[in-house]
Amino acid sequence: MNAQAIQVTGTAFLVLFCIVGLALWGLSYYYDFMVQQFGWTHAQVTSGNALSKLVVGPLFGFFAGWLVDRFGPRRLMMAGILMAGVALIGLGSISSLGMFYFFYFFNALGYVCGGPCRIKSY
16 A cells, blocks of 8 residues: 555544544533533434534535535545534634534535535545
8 A cells, every 4th residue: 555545544543533533422422411511402412413404414415515526525525624623613703503504514515515425525
């Protein structure tokens, strides 16, 4: 295995770990704390993940595929990684339910652009 293949494999692992592992599966750990701190219901908190996937997937999935065809996967992955990073930073500073939904939407958009379907495009 050459050095470039190892670098691509390592980068793909780290990107997927951050976007999927931390951003999608790891945020559910904080749901109970959000309910206690902000006084939201469990339905409001858990619906952020579901609504963002239901809205972002159908609306931006095909558009992201078109962007890959037009500009290549690297640019879209970099944009997705940045969006997911901004979303996680934003989720760390939320104070209202609207901000929570906005940053969860942004997180799902980052997943669509930088997630697993782009990595196999290399």
